[in-house]
Amino acid sequence: MSTRIETEGSSTASTKRSYGPLAGPTRWIDDRIGLAGLAKKQMRKVFPEHWSFMLGEIALYSFVVLLLSGVFLSLWFDPSMVEVEYQGAYAPWRGVHMSTAYASSLDLSFEVRGGLLMRQIHHWAATLFLAAMLVHMLRVFFTGAYRKPRETNWLVGLALLQLGIVEGFAGYSLPDDLLSGTGLRIAEGLMRSIPVVGTYISFFVFGGEFPGSDFIPRIYVAHVLLIPGILLGLITFHMLLLVYNKHTQWPGPGRTNDNVVGYPLLPVYMAKAGGFFFVVFGVTALMGALFQINPVWAFGPYDPSKVTAGSQPDWYMGWLDGALRMMPALEFTVFDWTFSLNVFLPGVALMGLLFGVLAAYPFVEQWVTGDKREHHLLQRPRNAPTRTAFGVAGITAYGLLWISGGNDIIATTFGVDFYTITRTLRILIFVAPVLAFIVTKRICIGLQRQSAETVLHGRESGIIMRSPDGAYSERHVPLAPEAAYALTAHDRPDVAALPPATDHNGVAAPHNRVQHARARLSRFWYADDRQKPTADELEQAHAHGHDDEPAPELDSAQEFQGVNELGLPRRH
Amino acid sequence: MRALSTHRRHPLAGVLVLLLGLVAVGGLYSALAPRTAQADSAGADAELVAAGRELYLVGCASCHGLNGQGILQSKSGQYGPSLIGVGAAAVDFQVGTGRMPMASNSQQAPRKEPFYDDAETEQLAAFVATEFGPGPAIPGSEYYDIADVSEEEVTRGGEFFLTNCTACHNAVGIGGALGGGRYAPSLEGVEGVHFAEAMITGPQSMPVFSDAVISPEDKRNIYAYLNEVQTQPASGGFALGGVGPVGEGLAGWVAGIGSLVVFAVWIGKHSVRARKP
Numbered sequence: 086m087s088t089r090i091e092t093e094g095s096s097t098a099s100t101k102r103s104y105g106p107l108a109g110p111t112r113w114i115d116d117r118i119g120l121a122g123l124a125k126k127q128m129r130k131v132f133p134e135h136w137s138f139m140l141g142e143i144a145l146y147s148f149v150v151l152l153l154s155g156v157f158l159s160l161w162f163d164p165s166m167v168e169v170e171y172q173g174a175y176a177p178w179r180g181v182h183m184s185t186a187y188a189s190s191l192d193l194s195f196e197v198r199g200g201l202l203m204r205q206i207h208h209w210a211a212t213l214f215l216a217a218m219l220v221h222m223l224r225v226f227f228t229g230a231y232r233k234p235r236e237t238n239w240l241v242g243l244a245l246l247q248l249g250i251v252e253g254f255a256g257y258s259l260p261d262d263l264l265s266g267t268g269l270r271i272a273e274g275l276m277r278s279i280p281v282v283g284t285y286i287s288f289f290v291f292g293g294e295f296p297g298s299d300f301i302p303r304i305y306v307a308h309v310l311l312i313p314g315i316l317l318g319l320i321t322f323h324m325l326l327l328v329y330n331k332h333t334q335w336p337g338p339g340r341t342n343d344n345v346v347g348y349p350l351l352p353v354y355m356a357k358a359g360g361f362f363f364v365v366f367g368v369t370a371l372m373g374a375l376f377q378i379n380p381v382w383a384f385g386p387y388d389p390s391k392v393t394a395g396s397q398p399d400w401y402m403g404w405l406d407g408a409l410r411m412m413p414a415l416e417f418t419v420f421d422w423t424f425s426l427n428v429f430l431p432g433v434a435l436m437g438l439l440f441g442v443l444a445a446y447p448f449v450e451q452w453v454t455g456d457k458r459e460h461h462l463l464q465r466p467r468n469a470p471t472r473t474a475f476g477v478a479g480i481t482a483y484g485l486l487w488i489s490g491g492n493d494i495i496a497t498t499f500g501v502d503f504y505t506i507t508r509t510l511r512i513l514i515f516v517a518p519v520l521a522f523i524v525t526k527r528i529c530i531g532l533q534r535q536s537a538e539t540v541l542h543g544r545e546s547g548i549i550m551r552s553p554d555g556a557y558s559e560r561h562v563p564l565a566p567e568a569a570y571a572l573t574a575h576d577r578p579d580v581a582a583l584p585p586a587t588d589h590n591g592v593a594a595p596h597n598r599v600q601h602a603r604a605r606l607s608r609f610w611y612a613d614d615r616q617k618p619t620a621d622e623l624e625q626a627h628a629h630g631h632d633d634e635p636a637p638e639l640d641s642a643q644e645f646q647g648v649n650e651l652g653l654p655r656r657h
Numbered sequence: 658m659r660a661l662s663t664h665r666r667h668p669l670a671g672v673l674v675l676l677l678g679l680v681a682v683g684g685l686y687s688a689l690a691p692r693t694a695q696a697d698s699a700g701a702d703a704e705l706v707a708a709g710r711e712l713y714l715v716g717c718a719s720c721h722g723l724n725g726q727g728i729l730q731s732k733s734g735q736y737g738p739s740l741i742g743v744g745a746a747a748v749d750f751q752v753g754t755g756r757m758p759m760a761s762n763s764q765q766a767p768r769k770e771p772f773y774d775d776a777e778t779e780q781l782a783a784f785v786a787t788e789f790g791p792g793p794a795i796p797g798s799e800y801y802d803i804a805d806v807s808e809e810e811v812t813r814g815g816e817f818f819l820t821n822c823t824a825c826h827n828a829v830g831i832g833g834a835l836g837g838g839r840y841a842p843s844l845e846g847v848e849g850v851h852f853a854e855a856m857i858t859g860p861q862s863m864p865v866f867s868d869a870v871i872s873p874e875d876k877r878n879i880y881a882y883l884n885e886v887q888t889q890p891a892s893g894g895f896a897l898g899g900v901g902p903v904g905e906g907l908a909g910w911v912a913g914i915g916s917l918v919v920f921a922v923w924i925g926k927h928s929v930r931a932r933k934p
């Protein structure tokens with residue numbers, strides 16, 4: 086009984102003994118469902134704070150916007166391929182025969198009150214949803230948040246990303262305008278490029294020859310019901326896992342691998358999150374109101390015999406389109422089968438490669454580094470130079486594919502030849518990621534050195550001292566202990582030693598080859614890092630030369646206001 | 658206005674008004690009067706041809722040759738194709754859109770401010786059509802007079818445009834890239850005659866759409882369609898350059914995610930401070 090009274094307070098209003106008008110109904114519900122006990126615990130759940138932890142929230146909120154605006158659109162959109170003669174408001178197409186789907190998209194844009202705004206909000210929200218997922222994934226990647234025990238959530242996240250892309254593509258295909266049809270044609274080409282079974286897959290998916298009249302109704306069901314349903318389920322699972330695993334945090338005073346420091350879900354975090362929801366909604370609505378997106382009326386109804394210059398997919402498919410544009414011709418026939426590797430490799434195989442690598446990465450890293458411990462503290466990107474370098478190399482390749490996807494637009498906008506762009510990109514796609522890897526790794530190691538330097542000798546004060554005998558030196562301000570802690574609160578990784586060539590009996594050890602590879606990889610991973618200063622180093626640094634300097638007037642310890650999550654002192 | 662009203666009764670006022678009226682009517686007439694087709698070069702005024710020859714020798718012969726035979730490669734690096742049989746339409750298009758005389762030896766002569774005025778263009782066209790063999794004449798207003806085109810005709814024009822032109826010029830006529838540094842230019846604001854001439858003469862990489870392929874009437878319908886599309890009110894807001902998903906993606910990332918990240922940083926900053934009394 087007592088638990089019930091307590092929970093009642095926390096579930097009706099934030100103050101405890103306020104028996105508001107809701108007390109009766111909530112008690113009635115709680116008597117029957119009894120969630121309040123659970124809720125009470127979860128309400129106090131603590132979330133750490135950092136701006137980068139809100140990137141996932143952007144994805145979440147734009148998903149909500151997608152659901153809301155999507156429901157509106159589904160009230161008017163008619164996913165039918167029945168041919169009609171358009172007699173609506175958009176004059177240039179009046180009298181043209183088109184699918185009901187396209188006609189109802191035109192009606193939505195020109196005749197339904199608020200329809201165009203909703204269409205645009207929906208499309209912008211989709212753009213933001215996928216972009217937010219991607220930056221959220223990058224934040225998880227670069228901070229090492231995917232490490233044990235969060236690998237599962239990383240995989241769930243990847244599934245969300247893939248489904249999100251499919252969902253977006255399905256939506257882009259629905260209006261049956263020239264652009265969406267062209268996109269579908271490419272998707273069909275990808276299916277057909279799968280050796281041997283491709284044609285069967287395509288016939289299966291489209292219910293016969295492309296485009297047919299089955300596909301739009303089919304993809305409509307997937308777009309409004311199937312995929313959102315799975316997304317919703319997976320997002321719930323993602324959030325439950327998040328609560329179960331707890332959120333990671335940046336190292337700092339009082340924040341260890343075994344606790345979580347932050348705000349309780351209620352009221353602080355909820356208020357903040359609620360506010361942020363409206364910010365996301367507001368930005369999406371503003372974009373929908375101000376910026377035109379996917380003007381389907383301009384493209385005309387789809388007709389497989391037509392195409393328009395500047396056909397492009399939405400940005401999240403742009404990289405694939407770019408890969409297709411970049412690929413040289415490579416097609417051959419064996420017996421009766423045509424192998425279109427020029428489509429299969431950049432289309433299907435590349436997609437598999439990207440998501441395969443992303444899914445495998447946490448496990449590969451674990452195997453190479455031999456690090457099987459749980460990690461609840463995030464890593465600064467500089468403290469994992471190899472990972473950061475891999476990430477930047479990946480971003481570089483992705484960016485080049487993007488450029489390739491927009492090669493015609495870039496060619497006309499900047500007045501360059503697009504063959505030149507394509508030829509350059511064919512080389513860069515192999516060279517640039519390697520360069521990016523090397524450069525990033527060096528930069529990270531440089532930053533590590535700088536951090537170590539700061540820990541050992543303090544921060545540069547910008548004050549130049551002249552000694553009596555005329556020598557100049559810069560005075561360093563010693564680091565406050567809190568700041569030094571934040572800078573050094575990460576593990577010192579150990580490089581795997583080469584396994585002995587023989588076991589203790591002098592017989593050649595069986596797993597040697599694998600272990601050798603691992604040891605070499607581990608060296609590649611870590612050997613160049615500047616490890617954080619040891620206690621010895623620290624002592625030496627403090628002992629040397631400081632006593633003959635006058636005590637610095639700038640007492641950093643007094644000014645010190647704590648550190649932010651990057652370990653930098655916060656000053657006011 | 659004061660000046661106008663005080664001089665209103667001046668003895669010469671009537672003459673002035675008459676003069677102004679004449680000039681206006683003359684100007685209007687020369688702007689609106691249908692151009693006479695110059696198909697039969699024999700009928701072209703010999704004076705025009707003579708004046709055209711002068712202009713040609715100075716401005717064009719260096720690239721196209723004294724007899725219009727074309728110069729494929731010369732020491733100065735300038736060259737031009739043969740003008741034999743290109744006809745008045747090609748000259749009017751090339752010179753009227755400022756493409757000729759070509760300024761620099763680039764892949765494709767870009768559209769620019771015309772170098773010659775209308776009279777000179779006419780002279781050049783007459784000269785080339787007379788001297789270098791007959792070719793397509795400058796099209797008459799039936800190719801581009803869209804004053805009384807019906808709605809069905811506009812729609813029909815749209816279908817022709819989508820079938821024949823969008824592959825290069827894009828669905829709303831903003832143009833697109835072709836290989837080798839060439840491009841299909843934007844069709845925005847192209848004058849009616851030049852629009853028709855482009856189809857008739859097929860400049861550069863553009864195919865010729867002869868009257869047998871697309872009738873004069875349908876050429877006019879295409880023009881009408883494009884005019885209609887480009888004068889439609891901009892539904893949905895700022896068009897982001899009209900380049901489609903590339904512009905949209907850029908806007909989504911820069912304006913959308915960009916501003917949201919700024920908000921996130923801002924919120925993150927503020928609640929940390931709130932913790933400290």
Ligand code: HEM
Nearest residue numbers: 138140141142144145222230238239242243245246332333
């Ligand atoms: C529907 C799309 C997604 C939504 C709505 C979403 C939402 C969230 C939210 C709100 C958080 C907690 C706050 C944060 O750390 O940002 C989170 C954490 C996480 N997400 Fe996602 N996410 C999505 C997609 C992804 C993707 C694509 C990945 C990676 C492949 C991913 C991996 C993770 C991981 C590993 C965590 C735990 C991070 C930590 O504890 O530090 N998520 N997600």
